[in-house]
Each structure stands twice: as C-alpha cells, then as structure tokens.
Amino acid sequence: MKALFSAFAVALLAGCASTPDVTTDHDPSADFSRYRTYYWAQEPNTTNPLAQQRIVAGVDRRLAARGMTRQEGSGDIALVANVATSEQQTLDTMYTGGAYGGWGWGPGWGYGGMGSSTTRVRTYTVGTLVLDMFDASTKRAIWRGTASGTVSDSPEKNQAAVEAALDKMLSAFPPGSVAKPQ
Template sequence: MKSLALSAVLLTALAGCASTPTVHTDYDPGTQFSSYHTYTWLKKPEGRSPLVDQRVTAAIDAHLAAKGWRQTSGTDADIGLAANVATQQQQTLDTFYSGPAWGGYGWGRWGGGVGMGSATTTVRTYEVGTLVLDMFDMKTKQAVWRGTASGTVPDSPEAVNAKVQAGVDKMFATFPPGSVPAK
C-alpha cells in the first residue's frame, strides 16, 4: 500500500513538472518582418470564457507593442491577426500494480506457489486547450506567421491565467523570426 501511495505522489509531481504549454511556430522564410509596424485584429479569440479571451488578446497586444508594433484599425494595417481557441476532453488510464504475491516456500510443485498480484486502474479525464494565432500580410493576403500553444487546462482561474501568459510568452520568445530569444 505504501508503494501505491508513493507511486501516486511521484506521478503527481511529474505531471506538475510537465505543465508548461507546448508551443510551435512557423513562418514564411521570405518575409521581411522588419517592414511590419502595424496590425489589426481580423478575428479575436472566442473560447469558453470571454475573460480568458480578453486575457489572450491583451497578452498578444502587449507582446506586439513590446516589439514596436502599433495596433490600428482597418485596411491600413501591415498585418492582420486571426486567433482561434479550441478545447477538447482527453482521457488517460493510470494503472498501479501491487506485484505478484510469492507464497510458501520451495520451488514449483514442491511446496511453493505464486499468487496473483492486484492492479488498480483509474480513468482520468482532463481538458486540453489550444490557441492558434495566424498573421497575414494585409497587402498580399498571404499567411506569414503561425504560432500554436497547447496544454492541459487547469481548474482554477489563476492557474488558467498563468498558463495563458506562459503560452503567449513562449510563442513570442523568438518573434519576429530571426530575433534572439528573450532571457
């Protein structure tokens, strides 16, 4: 029983370490990002919570402002932003074994025996959230950059906010392409 409790604690600790969002970015290598200075929102994120959507938008706006970009409205912008948020439920099966029960003494048929161990399986359901941010050149109408951040959605609003910020921070760490990562 002690080993089962220790296994559960270890698994929980390891899960906590792997909680940073997974982020991927892609871009058109022929794009001169230094020529872009303004942007407009073509589509703001719309997820399950308008408060989280507002925080995603504010985090992206803050990162672009820090890069010297200015938000504008209409067709005079250099870049158009389109953000999408999606969530889906996933399940995992966690099985813990107590191991075989060695019984008696001796070998095989001469007095010994092997008993069956026991296993406990738990179904864990969790929600995974994904943010996709696309950037389009407003003159050519071509995609020039895409960032995705995906991770397990926590239960508390504070943890959700921290995950959103961590995902957007990681997404913009090397933006614009070719820049040195923030430290």
C-alpha cells in the same frame, strides 16, 4: 464546468506547473522588417469574454514591446486567433499482490496468491491556442504560433499558463530577432 474549460482552453494549459507546448512557423520569404502595424481580423473565439480579453491584451502587450502598433480595422498584419479544446484520457494501472513463495511442502511453502490490478481512467481537457498572422496586402500567411496544454480548474493557473505560452510563442518574434525580456 465545460464552459469554464472552454473559456480557458485557450489558456491551454497546465493546471500542473508544466510549460505549454509551443511551436512557431513562418514564411521565410516574408520581410518582417516592413511590418509596423497590425489589427485583429478575428479575436480568439472563447465563451468567456474575460479569457478573450486577457489573450488579446497579452498579444497586444508583446507586439507593442516589439515596436508594433495596433490599429483598428487595418494594418500591415492581420491577426487571427482560434481556440479549441478536446477531452483526453490516460489510464493509470496499479498492480498488487502476486508474491511468489518458495518451493516445497508444508505451511508457508508453495505458490503465492494471485495478484490483482486496478485501472483508473483520468479524463482531462487539453486547450489549444492558434495565432496566425497574414500580410494584409497580399492575404498570405506569414507566421503561425500554436500553444497547447492541460486546462486547469483554476482561473489563476490558466492565466499563468496563457502568459507563459504567449511569452514562449512570441519570444523570437519577428523571426530572426533576439528575444527581448518582458
């Protein structure tokens, strides 16, 4: 089961219908108009080759839609992707009982019974995908995108979450561009 989580951790995300948390950053001095080609210096490190292929294909599709061409082994931009997972926990506490009665003597009067609480621990996996871009000639970082979310037991939900994360992550790439519909 952990292998499934690790594989889709990259997937990062939401078994529920929530959108992954995505952030991007870039070097404001980088001239993105001069970058036309890219290559994968490091593909995502997942234990599931299908997840890895889907992430690479998703990034490739989005960069091609922005006029960039993938080359093998060299290009203007070197891409590096990393995936990580971590176990998280939440505590859900439910309270019952503890009703207070009226004041006085006799049946039905007086202090009510003791309340009780039940706490449940919910463990879930959070996956994070980090996509870095480096200027291949200077080796300087020029762009970073990070997506993070809850990993589902469902490969279909994880794939949908990856697609949503990549859409959001690369929607304004290159920096300063207007988002283009997919």
